[in-house]
Structure formats: C-alpha cells, structure tokens
Amino acid sequence: xxxxxxxxxxxxxxxxxxxxxxxxxxxxxxxxxxxxxxxxxxxxxxxxxxxxxxxxxxxxxxxxxxxxxxxxxxxxxxxxxxxxxxxxxxxxxxxxxxxxxxxxxxxxxxxxxxxxxxxxxxxxxxxxxxxxxxxxxxxxxxxxxxxxxxxxxxxxxxxxxxxxxxxxxxxxxxxxxxxxxxxxxxxxxxxxxxxx
Numbered sequence: 001x002x003x004x005x006x007x008x009x010x011x012x013x014x015x016x017x018x019x020x021x022x023x024x025x026x027x028x029x030x031x032x033x034x035x036x037x038x039x040x041x042x043x044x045x046x047x048x049x050x051x052x053x054x055x056x057x058x059x060x061x062x063x064x065x066x067x068x069x070x071x072x073x074x075x076x077x078x079x080x081x082x083x084x085x086x087x088x089x090x091x092x093x094x095x096x097x098x099x100x101x102x103x104x105x106x107x108x109x110x111x112x113x114x115x116x117x118x119x120x121x122x123x124x125x126x127x128x129x130x131x132x133x134x135x136x137x138x139x140x141x142x143x144x145x146x147x148x149x150x151x152x153x154x155x156x157x158x159x160x161x162x163x164x165x166x167x168x169x170x171x172x173x174x175x176x177x178x179x180x181x182x183x184x185x186x187x188x189x190x191x192x193x194x195x196x
Contacts, residue, residue, distance in 0.1 A: 010034075012101040013138075014092055014123055016115045017041035017070065018050035020107060022184050024138055026172035029057040034099045037063070038088055038122075039115065042070045046186055053183045056175070066091055073115050085122065092126035101133050108137035108155075116140055136164065 011033040015021055018041040021028060028035065035054065040047050047065060054063050068084070076084035096104070104127070107119035120137060127133060139155050155163040168176065180187070 009102040010099055011103045011105065012036065012095055012099045012133075014038065014095070014104065014106040014119055015138075016073075016107050016113075016119045018046040018065070019053075019184055019187055020116075020138070020140060021050060022053060022176070022180060022187065023140060024105065025053070025057070025176040025179055026168040027166050028054075028059060029172065029175065032057075032059065033062065033105075034095065034101070035059060035063040036092060036095045037065045038091070038119070039066065039068045039070045039073060049184050049186055053179050056179060056183070064091075064095065070115065073118070077114060085118070088118075088122045089125045092122055093128075096126055096133070103136060104133045105136045105138050108139045110140065112140075 009031070011027075011031045013021065013024060013028065013033050013035045015035070015037050017039055018037050021035060021037075027033070037047075037050065041050075047067065050065075051060065051063075054060055066088075068088075072084060075081075104123055106123045107116040109117045109120050111117065120135070123135060127135070
C-alpha cells in the first residue's frame with residue numbers, strides 16, 4: 001500500500017489534545033501541514049510544549065489551538081450537552097474550508113480515552129460528504145490486552161492489514177527524538193519508558 005506520507009498533498013491534522021502531534025512529527029514537518037488542536041489537554045504546560053514543538057517545525061502560523069479546557073469535554077459528556085460537540089464540528093469545518101485538505105488525520109478510536117475517540121466522529125461530521133478528503137486515524141495509545149502496560153503509536157492488531165507506514169529520514173528521526181527529549185517532557189513524565 002502506498003504511504004500517504006510520500007505524496008504531495010494538502011493535509012490537516014486534528015488532535016484532541018496538545019502533544020499528540022509528536023507522534024506525527026516527521027510527517028508534519030515534511031508536509032508543512034495545518035494543525036488544529038481541540039483542547040488544552042489539561043493544562044497550560046501541555047499547550048506551551050506543543051507550541052514549542054510546532055515552532056521547531058515552522059508550523060506556528062499553520063496551527064490553531066482552540067484552548068477549550070479538557071474538563072469541558074467531560075462535563076459535556078456527563079451533562080449530555082451536545083453544544084460543545086457542535087462547536088467542535090464547526091471549528092473543524094472552518095479549518096477544512098480554509099485548508100481544503102486532500103487528507104485529514106485525527107486521533108484514532110482506541111477505546112482508551114473518550115476525548116481521543118471523539119476526534120474521528122467530529123472530523124466525519126465536519127467533512128459532511130464522504131470522499132471529500134481521505135481520512136486517516138493516527139494511533140496514539142491503548143492499553144495492551146494482556147494488561148502489561150500500553151501500546152504507544154501502534155495500530156491495533158485487528159487493523160494491521162490497513163496500516164500505512166511513513167518511514168522517516170535520519171534527520172526527521174533525530175528531530176523527533178530531540179523534540180521528545182527536550183520539549184515534550186510531560187509525555188515522558190506521564191508515560192515513562194512507554195514513550196520511548
């Protein structure tokens with residue numbers, strides 16, 4: 001299967017939380033993609049780290065932070081309040097109209113974090129008509145079925161046949177590793193060795 005990272009295409013990345021972009025750091029930099037981050041991820045430090053990481057890629061002018069508190073997402077779920085989701089759909093639709101992407105990437109549905117899992121339905125609702133853009137789910141993190149830690153940036157075994165791999169150049173790998181170690185320190189504190 002041809003990799004989506006090897007073609008010249010307009011791309012929009014929609015992440016539920018800041019720091020998720022580290023997983024796609026190589027492709028983001030290569031594609032000079034547009035980025036939309038839906039929430040604050042639970043705090044200003046995560047937003048600050050994302051801004052620094054995206055600045056390293058020269059994407060600060062192509063990134064929109066909605067800065068919605070992560071707690072607002074959970075509050076809306078518990079209250080069964082649809083307005084927040086409608087607002088998210090509107091913000092993603094606005095980005096789609098502005099960028100006119102051929103490819104849209106978003107957090108994968110992994111049944112680990114409802115905020116992550118809602119990214120795909122929000123993107124589909126914002127796109128409206130199927131076929132307008134190719135949509136790719138970006139694997140983030142899910143608990144291993146054997147209960148022994150987490151799988152980070154790995155497609156679930158049931159989806160392995162449909163995955164796309166984007167090989168990074170040595171320079172892209174170095175840039176991603178340096179960003180992981182020097183900028184995205186919250187992820188290391190949260191995930192420990194799993195982030196490696």
